[in-house]
Amino acid sequence: MSRILVTTEIPAPGMEILRAAGEVDLRALDHEQLVDACASGEYSVVVSQLRDRFDADLLASASIVGISNYAVGFDNIDVAAATQHGITVANTPGVLTNSTADIAMLLVLSTARRAVEADAFVRSGSFTGWEPELLLGSDVSGRVLGLAGFGRIARATARRALGFGMTIKFCPRPPGDRDVSDDELGEFAGCVEHASWDEIVATSDFLSLHVPLSDATHHLVDASALEAMKPSAILINTARGPVVDEAALVTALREGTIAAAGLDVYEREPALEPGLAELSNTVLLPHVGSATVSVRSEMARLCATNAAAMVGGSPPPHPVNP
Numbered sequence: 001m002s003r004i005l006v007t008t009e010i011p012a013p014g015m016e017i018l019r020a021a022g023e024v025d026l027r028a029l030d031h032e033q034l035v036d037a038c039a040s041g042e043y044s045v046v047v048s049q050l051r052d053r054f055d056a057d058l059l060a061s062a063s064i065v066g067i068s069n070y071a072v073g074f075d076n077i078d079v080a081a082a083t084q085h086g087i088t089v090a091n092t093p094g095v096l097t098n099s100t101a102d103i104a105m106l107l108v109l110s111t112a113r114r115a116v117e118a119d120a121f122v123r124s125g126s127f128t129g130w131e132p133e134l135l136l137g138s139d140v141s142g143r144v145l146g147l148a149g150f151g152r153i154a155r156a157t158a159r160r161a162l163g164f165g166m167t168i169k170f171c172p173r174p175p176g177d178r179d180v181s182d183d184e185l186g187e188f189a190g191c192v193e194h195a196s197w198d199e200i201v202a203t204s205d206f207l208s209l210h211v212p213l214s215d216a217t218h219h220l221v222d223a224s225a226l227e228a229m230k231p232s233a234i235l236i237n238t239a240r241g242p243v244v245d246e247a248a249l250v251t252a253l254r255e256g257t258i259a260a261a262g263l264d265v266y267e268r269e270p271a272l273e274p275g276l277a278e279l280s281n282t283v284l285l286p287h288v289g290s291a292t293v294s295v296r297s298e299m300a301r302l303c304a305t306n307a308a309a310m311v312g313g314s315p316p317p318h319p320v321n322p
């Protein structure tokens with residue numbers, strides 16, 4: 001029977017599929033151990049997590065046929081190197097779109113209305129009654145939400161934000177641009193405005209990031225982008241931490257270059273940039289975009305189905321290799 005290396009247990013519906021497909025070896029491994037395990041010839045498929053790094057060296061020495069990543073993102077895997085060595089990579093697209101857009105919207109609302117500060121205020125016993133100027137925040141309705149990217153999660157965020165009366169501008173492939181036809185816009189034709197990266201940076205009241213991490217998007221939001229934003233603007237990141245230069249962000253938040261930030265992902269996750277946690281104008285979540293019971297179960301099913309297909313010598317339903 002084929003052996004499947006699982007680096008972290010996934011929810012039960014996935015583990016059942018994996019156990020039916022092969023002999024499952026559940027092992028928490030550091031990078032060196034992962035390199036050795038992949039090269040050992042003991043495993044045909046690895047079920048991986050975002051923290052497992054499959055770099056070119058690991059992939060060159062690996063004797064596995066596939067990697068099934070328990071995530072939609074796959075920036076932890078050098079897909080070009082995997083392809084070169086005949087290793088199939090698969091992911092879990094679609095199922096976490098709405099839950100991640102919910103978190104983007106939660107961060108928009110909680111930063112705008114200072115929900116975390118307000119909660120701390122009540123819990124500390126400071127609330128002594130309604131006051132005309134207590135914890136005033138910013139409006140959401142009528143404000144511009146700039147979307148960096150216009151894929152599934154950006155669109156689901158746009159759908160929600162339109163319901164809150166926001167104006168949506170989107171840049172499909174920042175920092176560059178590309179044409180988007182009305183057909184591609186579908187339900188959004190006429191409701192959202194295609195804009196350049198520079199324009200959404202300069203005009204957004206809320207700038208929400210929905211791009212994959214790549215060389216082109218690494219530090220997309222750097223000191224100069226932060227400088228170009230409105231002083232009242234709020235940055236939302238539910239995509240990948242390294243899309244933002246976190247040191248520059250801490251400085252911008254400290255100096256009032258922008259008003260606030262709502263983050264679900266971090267540049268050196270799980271480590272935080274020094275100073276970030278001390279700022280009251282941040283809402284900080286622990287990478288929970290997909291963290292609902294049903295979404296994580298669905299991800300587990302997709303991930304295990306991908307792995308089972310590869311173990312059986314078939315293409316996975318959700319490959320990411322070109």
Ligand code: DGY
Nearest residue numbers: 070071072073096290
């Ligand atoms: C993903 O799937 O890429 C998320 O970041 C975690 O669910």
